[in-house]
Amino acid sequence: MTNQGRPRTSLGTYPNWFYLPAALVFAVFFLVPTALAFYFSLTRWTLFDATFIGFENYLDFLGDPRLMSGLRNTIIYAVMTSGLKVVIALPLAVLLTSSIRLKGLFRGLIFFPVLVSTVAVGITFATLMQPSVGLINTALGAIGLPRPDWLGNPNLALYSVALVDVWKGVGIAMVIFIAGIMSIPPDYFEAARLEGGSWVKFRHVILPLSRNATFTVILLSFIGGLRTFDLIWAMTHGGPGFASDVLTSVIYKEYQAGFYGLSTAGNVVLFILVTIIVYPLMRFFSRRELEL
């Protein structure tokens, strides 16, 4: 902040106790449980008493193929959904900031699923993806394409859920890109128009100047992807078998089974995963932003 004259307001105008109500709720219901998680992940825990067992839960975790595939699936899911959202939402945003008709209608239609319940979307698509009579395979069959068992094939289930995640979430990515494109000064477009056609405009104006929007989209959908639970649970319960289990569904299953210590260890693994991926990503992005 510059010190360009704040003669009359002292810091007393902005008292520190204004933090207090939010800080209290945030500390008690978020920070304390997060800190407790590190301790309880080292215990065999029944909620009533906890026996310290060192790193046994983590060793169980690393030794169990089910938990390890949950870890791998979480990363695949986050990379795939955030990548696809960028690849689909950026062209959509370009299209919907162009002179196309029905712009407002299209934006609204694409954005609406963002507001609809994830569970409702999951149930609906589980029905549409039903292998023999579902609408998607009926349509694919009608034009002579293969009819995959979207959610029943263990090699496909995770990707099918990720596609539905993209369907539901692409609207928010599109809105972020639209805001980014609309904040580009018109002079740049004018210059691009003189230089060449719409490819020049896309490649040399929109693409570099919506870098911040791209970072925002990648970060948001990556964090969302790593933490996803509702959609997976609504569509596959992590199945078939544990083919589409992610860390959050493993955490829930261990919790349901009464392995609270193990469940919490899963939480800590997710915590570490999110931190080691997202923190460097943020550092990288903010450095690139400075260069701009």
Place this chain on the structure above:
Amino acid sequence: MRVPKVIAGAGIETSEPASESSRTGVERVRQFIASTWIDALSLVVIGIVFVVPFIFILLTAAKPRAEAALFKFSWPSQFQLIENLRDVVTYGDNRMLLALWNSALLTVGSVTLIVLLSAMVAFVIQRRNDGVASAASTIMLAGLIIPPAVVPTIFLLQWLGLYKTLLGLIMVEVAFTVPFAILVLRAFMGSIPREIDESAIIDGASPLRVFFSIILPLLRPAIVTVIVVSAVGIYNDFAGPLYFLPGSENVTAQVTLFSFISQFGSQWNLLFADVVLITIPPLIMFMFFQRQLVSGLTAGAIKG
């Protein structure tokens, strides 16, 4: 110059009228056809991808039981949407009404606290910009990224006597959402000039008074964004009630969806009628705030 006018009216290159004079009529007609083709293609693709699923929901919700179980994309032989909705509402001793009531309390309670607590922080954090403020920013960022620790939160709620209570879940939702709300409000706070606070202070207003009667009203556009985004998020939350508010008397709207699956078995018409019913609140939000949401939602956050 008649041809360009027509074309411009049809929506081509309206932002670049200067280019019109440099083009021949044939080119323009060709462009008109090309752009119409793009419009039509967009309409078809977006229609299939984003509208058909919702039509499917409505059609299935309007069908008799046996017909709905066929999963066909077809007009119901007997259109009984209203009857199905009524069956959903009255199912299990009006369980749905209890769920909607619980969801309403949860959403309104959480959002009120979120707006109030976050606006207070956003006000001070943006204005002070000292060591405390930067520490608060760091903690806030952590809250934005870190996934909540589930079982320890249950443990803590139990210890406080708030497990399986609406108040407990409200507190958890507030704690999870406040960082996002502060981020949005702080970005907007920057556009409210300091001079406004100063003149109020000169007039002898206390900090609380400055906040409630000046800052809070000025934050309105950003507050609307916070209200819509957090209300929709909390209303649609499934994992929160699943973990922190179990019990049949605590049922929320999203949870009814899941219990309908197991309880109804093959009663797909009622399941989708339930989907229709619980989608009405977000739909109303959407209609009221569509313009603001689709255009202004993230304008502040990107430059932030």
